[in-house]
Amino acid sequence: MTIHTENAYHNAQKQFDIAADILNLDGGYRRLLRVPHREFACNFPVKMDDGQIRIFTGYRVQHNTTRGPAKGGIRYHPDTDIDEVRALAMLMSWKCAVVNIPYGGAKGAVVVDPALLSLGEIERLTRRYATEISFLIGPDIDIPAPDIGTNAQIMAWIMDTYSMHRGHTVPAVVTGKPINIGGSHGRNEATARGLVYILREACEGANISIAGARVVIQGFGNVGGTSARLLEEMGAKIVGVADRGGGIANTKGIDLRQLQAHYDKTGTVAGAPGGDTVSNAELLELPCDILIPAAIENQITARNADRIKAKIVIEAANGPTTPDADTILHDRGVLVIPDILANAGGVTVSYFEWVQGLQEFFWTEREVNAQLERIMVNAFEQVNTVAQARRMPLRTAAYLLAVDRTAQAYITRGIYP
Ligand code: NAD
Numbered sequence: 360m361t362i363h364t365e366n367a368y369h370n371a372q373k374q375f376d377i378a379a380d381i382l383n384l385d386g387g388y389r390r391l392l393r394v395p396h397r398e399f400a401c402n403f404p405v406k407m408d409d410g411q412i413r414i415f416t417g418y419r420v421q422h423n424t425t426r427g428p429a430k431g432g433i434r435y436h437p438d439t440d441i442d443e444v445r446a447l448a449m450l451m452s453w454k455c456a457v458v459n460i461p462y463g464g465a466k467g468a469v470v471v472d473p474a475l476l477s478l479g480e481i482e483r484l485t486r487r488y489a490t491e492i493s494f495l496i497g498p499d500i501d502i503p504a505p506d507i508g509t510n511a512q513i514m515a516w517i518m519d520t521y522s523m524h525r526g527h528t529v530p531a532v533v534t535g536k537p538i539n540i541g542g543s544h545g546r547n548e549a550t551a552r553g554l555v556y557i558l559r560e561a562c563e564g565a566n567i568s569i570a571g572a573r574v575v576i577q578g579f580g581n582v583g584g585t586s587a588r589l590l591e592e593m594g595a596k597i598v599g600v601a602d603r604g605g606g607i608a609n610t611k612g613i614d615l616r617q618l619q620a621h622y623d624k625t626g627t628v629a630g631a632p633g634g635d636t637v638s639n640a641e642l643l644e645l646p647c648d649i650l651i652p653a654a655i656e657n658q659i660t661a662r663n664a665d666r667i668k669a670k671i672v673i674e675a676a677n678g679p680t681t682p683d684a685d686t687i688l689h690d691r692g693v694l695v696i697p698d699i700l701a702n703a704g705g706v707t708v709s710y711f712e713w714v715q716g717l718q719e720f721f722w723t724e725r726e727v728n729a730q731l732e733r734i735m736v737n738a739f740e741q742v743n744t745v746a747q748a749r750r751m752p753l754r755t756a757a758y759l760l761a762v763d764r765t766a767q768a769y770i771t772r773g774i775y776p
Contacts, residue, residue, distance in 0.1 A: 378758035429465035432506030531716035534709035543712035544724035551585035553704015570594030583653030607634030652679035
């Protein structure tokens with residue numbers, strides 16, 4: 360599958376432009392928010408297990424820090440590039456503003472396929488990348504988190520590397536850490552749990568019952584896999600799942616336990632028993648009520664949007680729908696719940712983790728989930744109210760809220776000097 364058929368950064372700017380036009384945003388603030396504030400790129404060496412030195416390219420982009428320190432994940436993926444990182448950093452600014460947590464947006468990446476590296480190589484790569492970006496990150500500056508290809512262990516190595524340089528432990532420099540070194544209960548499931556809260560609210564409004572709903576999920580990682588489990592617990596029927604290796608479909612519902620066992624053995628859902636083989640392209644067009652793209656960007660485009668059969672598309676992934684596809688889906692009456700709202704549960708619980716780390720006072724999982732639910736439901740209501748009142752798609756409404764909150768923060772602070 361081709362990943363970069365579209366330029367993610369240009370698409371992010373197009374989406375911003377729609378909101379900026381409606382808001383009649385002043386030219387200066389518009390130009391400011393349309394581009395990243397800071398960009399950093401580096402080429403750095405890593406000693407591989409066979410003694411060879413390989414050079415990797417890494418990025419960290421901070422889109423905006425007006426509403427608070429920059430916040431955003433680190434992606435390890437072979438096809439990532441600076442434009443993808445710029446787009447994702449911008450999305451993070453809007454996402455934090457939509458759920459109204461005091462952060463700006465950032466994103467980082469290393470061009471690497473971690474599946475091809477040993478654990479030792481990944482650790483050395485991570486510690487070197489953390490060192491390269493160490494002058495840009497910190498609890499008050501920029502706080503990384505996991506994204507595609509990275510996980511809690513990688514966050515632990517970044518936290519440890521940063522702490523070694525400072526000479527003392529700094530837990531709040533990253534979120535998504537393991538619990539035993541300052542991670543938050545509920546962080547692993549937070550993105551999927553937040554997504555399910557939003558989906559529940561949207562389904563209520565659309566008169567769709569989650570119990571019995573047919574759900575298709577692209578991506579079976581942290582977000583896709585957890586969403587599948589949570590939705591199955593609520594009585595939904597998972598009728599299609601795919602990941603990088605391919606997918607399976609079964610109109611009667613896929614047995615998730617059997618699927619998980621196959622995944623644990625092989626590292627992919629492709630070839631799992633209990634379903635027919637489908638490609639990623641076929642998966643997206645399966646008949647279903649709810650489609651959850653939970654993998655990578657640009658999966659629903661002008662080429663396949665008119666064949667999407669779901670009633671609701673809820674974007675677990677960042678940027679899975681192109682602006683052209685958005686228009687087609689909207690015209691066809693498909694409800695699209697945008698990434699900056701739908702997957703904001705992850706950064707919200709990251710925020711809780713950061714607060715807990717700064718205070719060194721830790722919450723129970725029940726407390727985390729209750730606060731998460733409050734923030735997600737509140738954000739959905741605010742976005743939905745704007746969408747209904749102004750008869751616009753949820754994405755445009757979410758962007759309006761986010762861009763306006765960020766611009767207003769700028770205006771209140773003023774331009775230095
Ligand atoms: P992950 O690495 O745990 O899982 C990614 C999944 O996507 C895997 O199943 C992988 O096989 C699949 N995938 C990768 N490339 C693919 C391709 N070309 N075609 C089909 N499937 C492919 O990552 P994750 O944390 O679950 O993140 C998934 C998406 O959710 C990403 O877009 C990420 O930015 C977004 N997201 C994640 C979080 C979080 O807290 N983890 C928060 C907000 C948004």
